[in-house]
Amino acid sequence: MTASRVLVLNSGSSSVKYQLLDMRDSSRLAVGLVERIGERVSRLKHTPLAAGGESREWTGAIPDHDAALKAVAAELAKDGLGLDSPELAAIGHRVVHGGKHFTEPTVIDDAVLAEIERLIPVAPLHNPANLTGIRTAQALRPDLPQVAVFDTAFHTTMPESAARYAIDVETADRHRIRRYGFHGTSHAYVSRATAKLLGKAPEEVNVIVLHLGNGASASAVRGGKCVDTSMGLTPLEGLVMGTRSGDMDPAVIFHLARVGEMSIEEIDTLLNKKSGLIGLCGDNDMREIRRRIDEGDERAQLAFDIYIHRLKKYIGAYYAVLGRVDAIAFTAGVGENAAPVRKAAVAGLEQLGPAVDAELNAVRGDAPRLISPAGARVAVAVVPTDEELEIATQTWATAG
Ligand SMILES: Nc1ncnc2c1ncn2[C@@H]1O[C@H](COP(=O)(O)OP(=O)(O)O)[C@@H](O)[C@H]1O
Numbered sequence: 001m002t003a004s005r006v007l008v009l010n011s012g013s014s015s016v017k018y019q020l021l022d023m024r025d026s027s028r029l030a031v032g033l034v035e036r037i038g039e040r041v042s043r044l045k046h047t048p049l050a051a052g053g054e055s056r057e058w059t060g061a062i063p064d065h066d067a068a069l070k071a072v073a074a075e076l077a078k079d080g081l082g083l084d085s086p087e088l089a090a091i092g093h094r095v096v097h098g099g100k101h102f103t104e105p106t107v108i109d110d111a112v113l114a115e116i117e118r119l120i121p122v123a124p125l126h127n128p129a130n131l132t133g134i135r136t137a138q139a140l141r142p143d144l145p146q147v148a149v150f151d152t153a154f155h156t157t158m159p160e161s162a163a164r165y166a167i168d169v170e171t172a173d174r175h176r177i178r179r180y181g182f183h184g185t186s187h188a189y190v191s192r193a194t195a196k197l198l199g200k201a202p203e204e205v206n207v208i209v210l211h212l213g214n215g216a217s218a219s220a221v222r223g224g225k226c227v228d229t230s231m232g233l234t235p236l237e238g239l240v241m242g243t244r245s246g247d248m249d250p251a252v253i254f255h256l257a258r259v260g261e262m263s264i265e266e267i268d269t270l271l272n273k274k275s276g277l278i279g280l281c282g283d284n285d286m287r288e289i290r291r292r293i294d295e296g297d298e299r300a301q302l303a304f305d306i307y308i309h310r311l312k313k314y315i316g317a318y319y320a321v322l323g324r325v326d327a328i329a330f331t332a333g334v335g336e337n338a339a340p341v342r343k344a345a346v347a348g349l350e351q352l353g354p355a356v357d358a359e360l361n362a363v364r365g366d367a368p369r370l371i372s373p374a375g376a377r378v379a380v381a382v383v384p385t386d387e388e389l390e391i392a393t394q395t396w397a398t399a400g
């Protein structure tokens with residue numbers, strides 16, 4: 001039998017999501033998640049779909065991504081799906097920052113590792129975790145091809161007018177300052193799946209994709225190609241996120257340094273980890289924020305309103321960028337699950353075409369679905385993202 005399995009590792013700043021797939025039919029053999037890495041109590045949830053599907057949970061200390069990956073390998077081994085299996089063909093890694101250089105999934109060698117490492121200053125929360133994942137996987141299976149799938153790749157089609165900041169060109173080029181964009185694997189997958197939902201080819205449709213997870217970004221996709229996105233040099237720009245501020249006047253940073261006497265490191269932590277929803281109201285989970293709003297909590301309401309206002313501004317901006325919009329697609333944890341966010345983001349945009357049907361919006365499920373009323377000029381859709389499947393598909397195509 002030839003090896004046909006791909007293991008996908010999606011290492012976040014404090015989590016690892018993983019899936020083991022059989023690429024003959026793209027079926028999932030095992031899925032899981034390690035959360036709160038580096039905190040006092042970490043949690044691992046493992047579901048061996050090929051071995052009964054009974055989930056196992058484990059809590060304890062997992063100090064870093066190396067330990068997380070070893071714990072994942074141990075769980076897989078319990079069901080005979082270990083990394084030592086001869087059926088494993090390749091390992092695919094989500095790598096958040098690929099700079100301008102990586103436009104395609106890439107087989108990892110020393111030069112690729114060095115480039116990912118060089119990009120750490122512009123993805124300090126993400127690239128180190130991705131590197132640890134790669135190195136640990138390489139140590140466990142040095143014989144296997146490991147493929148990097150970059151968050152930035154889908155956005156490399158952005159025109160210069162969208163990708164450049166209006167700062168001195170020589171300074172920008174010297175320091176490689178430009179807008180790279182992130183969550184590209186998700187934006188690519190969801191824009192394609194939205195076209196399919198509309199019964200069209202990706203080349204035929206213009207889609208605004210709203211990837212609303214803990215990190216959040218919007219993109220304008222014309223005929224299958226990204227023409228603008230809300231994240232920039234780093235994943236800090238754009239929408240209000242769980243813990244990140246998104247857009248603000250850059251002079252806030254000078255002011256905090258000069259008047260607030262904060263160090264650059266303190267400001268970095270403030271804007272990346274203590275801002276956004278958590279900074280506004282103390283919670284970054286949309287479920288908790290909605291619960292507080294239902295109880296009449298004004299801070300939670302204000303945080304929600306700021307989140308929605310920013311989202312609307314991007315929807316409006318991408319209408320102007322695209323000229324014609326066929327669909328708005330909501331995805332990731334908030335986009336897939338929070339009906340009140342979808343309702344509020346589209347409310348008042350009827351003149352532009354999109355509308356949300358209350359009953360359809362309330363339906364839950366894992367399948368891509370329309371939530372706009374029949375006959376709406378612009379479709380509104382919920383399209384669950386599947387970064388892991390997309391990474392597996394690209395890994396298989398690249399390593400095979
Ligand atoms: N049932 C739900 N209702 C509302 N929001 C939800 C629900 N489930 C998850 N979320 C939101 O989704 C977020 C996580 O999204 P996810 O896409 O998994 O993020 P990430 O990949 O960045 O960790 C949570 O922080 C929470 O705000």
Ligand SMILES: CC(=O)OP(=O)(O)O
Pocket residue numbers: 012013096126151182183213214215216235
């Ligand atoms: C790039 C980014 O923000 O990723 P995540 O949403 O996984 O934090």
Ligand SMILES: [Mg+2]
Pocket residue numbers: 213214215332
């Ligand atoms: Mg995510």
